[in-house]
Amino acid sequence: MRGNRTQAGLVRAIGRWSLTGLVINGIIGSGIFGLPDDITRRVGAAAPVAYAIAAVGIGVVMICFAEVASRFTGAGGPYLYARSAFGRFAGVQMGWFACLVRIASAAANANLFVVYLGSFWPGAAEPLPRAMVLLALFGFLAAINIRGVKSGARVSDVLVFAKLVPIAVFVGVGAWAVGPRIGIAWPGAPGGEWLQAVLALVFAFGGFEAALMPLGEARDPRRDAPFALLTGLAVVAIVYVSIQLVFMGAITDPAALGRPEVQERPVAEAARVFMGGFGASLIAVGVLLSTYGCLAMQFVGAPRLLFALGEERDFPAVLAAVHPRWRTPHVAILAHAGLSVAFALSGSFIWNAILAAVARLGTYALVCAAVPVLRRRDPDGALFRVPGGWALPAIGLIFCVVLAAQMEAAHARIAASVALVATTNWLLVRR
Numbered sequence: 125m126r127g128n129r130t131q132a133g134l135v136r137a138i139g140r141w142s143l144t145g146l147v148i149n150g151i152i153g154s155g156i157f158g159l160p161d162d163i164t165r166r167v168g169a170a171a172p173v174a175y176a177i178a179a180v181g182i183g184v185v186m187i188c189f190a191e192v193a194s195r196f197t198g199a200g201g202p203y204l205y206a207r208s209a210f211g212r213f214a215g216v217q218m219g220w221f222a223c224l225v226r227i228a229s230a231a232a233n234a235n236l237f238v239v240y241l242g243s244f245w246p247g248a249a250e251p252l253p254r255a256m257v258l259l260a261l262f263g264f265l266a267a268i269n270i271r272g273v274k275s276g277a278r279v280s281d282v283l284v285f286a287k288l289v290p291i292a293v294f295v296g297v298g299a300w301a302v303g304p305r306i307g308i309a310w311p312g313a314p315g316g317e318w319l320q321a322v323l324a325l326v327f328a329f330g331g332f333e334a335a336l337m338p339l340g341e342a343r344d345p346r347r348d349a350p351f352a353l354l355t356g357l358a359v360v361a362i363v364y365v366s367i368q369l370v371f372m373g374a375i376t377d378p379a380a381l382g383r384p385e386v387q388e389r390p391v392a393e394a395a396r397v398f399m400g401g402f403g404a405s406l407i408a409v410g411v412l413l414s415t416y417g418c419l420a421m422q423f424v425g426a427p428r429l430l431f432a433l434g435e436e437r438d439f440p441a442v443l444a445a446v447h448p449r450w451r452t453p454h455v456a457i458l459a460h461a462g463l464s465v466a467f468a469l470s471g472s473f474i475w476n477a478i479l480a481a482v483a484r485l486g487t488y489a490l491v492c493a494a495v496p497v498l499r500r501r502d503p504d505g506a507l508f509r510v511p512g513g514w515a516l517p518a519i520g521l522i523f524c525v526v527l528a529a530q531m532e533a534a535h536a537r538i539a540a541s542v543a544l545v546a547t548t549n550w551l552l553v554r555r
Contacts, residue, residue, distance in 0.1 A: 135451045137274040138341050138424075140348040145284040146277070146335035147356030149421035152287060153233055155328035156364055157411050160371035161390035165381050166321040171372065172308055172365050174318065178325035179361040184520040186332060186357055187510050188492045190350035194508040195498060199340030200432030201425070202333055202487045207436070209494035209501075213550050218490055219433045220546035221483040226334060226426035227460070228480040231467035233415040233422075234258055240411045258468050261416070265423040266461040270447060270454045273341045276424045283417035288363070290410030294395055294403070295366040301398035302373030323527060328364070330484050331418070332356060333491075334425035341428070350508035367391060374398060422464075427456035438553050483542065485528045492520035 138146075163171045192205045200207075202222050207215025238257055241248040248257060269276035332353060339345035374394035380386055386393045392411075395403030431453035434443025447454040495510060495517040510516045 135273060136341055136343050137272070138277050138338060139343055140351060142277040142281055143335060143342055143348050143352040144355050145281045146338075146421050146424060147332050147352045148359055149280050149284050149287075149417045150331035150334045150425070151329060151356065151360045152363065153229075153331065153414055153418040156367055157389075157391045157407065157414065159324060159328055159390075160368050160394070161375070161381050161386050162324060163321050163368065164372060164375075166317040169308055169372065171321075171368050174321045175325055175361070175365050175368060178322050178329055179357065179364075181322070181523050182326055182329040183357055184516050184523060185488045185492060186353045188495050188517050188520050189333060189336065190353045190508050191506050191510045192491055192494055192498060193336050193339065193349035193353070194346045194506045195502070197339060197342075197345045198432065199338060199428040199435075201336035201339070201429060202491055203429055203432055205494050205498075206490045209497045210490070212438070212554065213547075214490065215436070216438050216550040216553070217543060217546045218487060219429070219438055220542055220549065221486045222333070222337075222429055223426075223433075224483040224542055225480050225487060226337075226422060226429060227463045227467055228483065229331065229334075230262075230419055230422045230426070230460075230464040232480060233418045234261055234464065234468040237261065237412060237415040237419075240408050240415070243405070243408045255469060258465055261419060262461045262465050262468075265420055266457050269423045269427070269457050270450060270452055272450050273338065273424065273452055276420070280417065280420045280424055283413060283420050287410060287413040287417045290406050290413065291363060291367065293406060294391065294410070295363075295370055297403075298370030298374060298394070298398055299366075302370065304373075305376055306369050306373040308369075325364075326527065327484070329357075329360065330488075333484075333487060334421060337425035337432075338428040340432075346507045370394060423457065423460065427453050427460045430456035430459055438549070483539070485524055486539070489521055489524035489528070492517045492524065 160171070163174055167174050192209075193201075196204055196208070198204055203215055203219040206218035238248055238254050241257065245253075247253050265276075265279070268279055335352060335356075336349060339349060342348055371390060371394045374397040375381065375386060375390070383393075389404070389407070392404040392407040395407045397403075399406070430439065430443045433439035434441050434445075434456065443453070443456045443459060445453065445455045496514050498505065
């Protein structure tokens with residue numbers, strides 16, 4: 125696997141802080157705006173502790189990603205790591221699951237964007253306007269990213285800042301207005317509700333892996349990837365816990381958690397308590413910016429996965445084409461845009477979210493398992509090393525297996541179908 129060379133035609137233009145912005149943009153999407161009520165119903169005043177547990181669990185996985193990423197300079201992210209550690213079969217499997225995660229996540233975020241756009245334009249959900257909005261969303265980002273990876277990264281940087289402003293207003297005003305009413309309880313014995321709460325939050329912390337896919341265009345990927353991952357996790361954990369605390373201070377009546385408007389728009393309804401209608405509208409704008417920020421990050425990362433698959437001839441080689449003027453993988457960018465539009469038009473937010481959640485588990489497990497394999501093969505090849513020997517990779521792998529055990533039958537069927545398609549792909553390309 126040619127993972128430690130500059131891939132033909134690409135330009136190294138993504139700096140450390142832009143890479144950190146991609147991590148933050150990849151994690152903070154739509155989930156946090158819909159989770160606080162559900163977590164509160166499940167574990168009550170101990171909800172912030174559930175966030176801490178989820179952050180520690182996903183942090184173990186991210187540390188494993190950081191070590192593996194510090195060994196490579198090429199594009200592809202998890203696909204590159206799995207192929208290098210376990211061979212072509214594992215690489216093709218990872219490639220399919222990673223592609224499904226990226227396309228389904230983009231489609232889910234685009235569908236939620238249309239839903240919240242309906243707060244300002246009621247006709248947005250109608251079939252023709254919805255299709256036009258989706259085409260415009262993806263078309264604009266495709267055009268920006270074809271014109272250069274730097275312009276795509278800049279759009280992502282701007283949207284990181286833009287999405288954090290409404291959140292900062294919500295947290296700042298909320299802490300002043302309802303802070304005295306916030307109470308945190310220590311959790312009792314873990315049970316089924318706790319496990320489900322942590323599972324939901326683990327998926328809310330996911331998405332960081334997409335930021336590693338364009339490392340073939342990062343200036344110093346082996347050093348910057350660990351920094352971006354760990355800095356991004358710290359920022360996101362603080363943001364998530366702050367939002368949950370303000371929500372708990374604003375919505376103190378347990379009966380209010382059952383109201384439909386609180387279940388559909390928990391953060392917006394919490395903002396309405398201390399900022400009125402303006403607060404609810406501000407959060408609606410925040411959701412629009414947050415979901416579009418995720419889409420912007422997707423267009424920097426996901427096409428580079430398709431590019432890497434094409435370059436290794438695991439997918440059609442045309443996906444590895446580089447634009448002669450702008451030095452970007454333009455065919456892969458257009459392919460990602462087209463597939464994302466198709467998924468968004470054919471499925472709902474929850475349908476695409478389930479696909480993304482199921483496919484993500486295999487991605488995380490394989491990268492955790494790759495840590496000891498790559499260490500044994502090249503003991504001094506990593507610039508960042510996971511502390512504690514093999515303990516943390518083992519914990520990360522067990523964590524993923526526990527999550528996988530919670531899959532429903534429908535989720536398992538989806539995962540098995542993807543694995544079967546990937547196996548067929550491998551049988552064809554290995555010739």
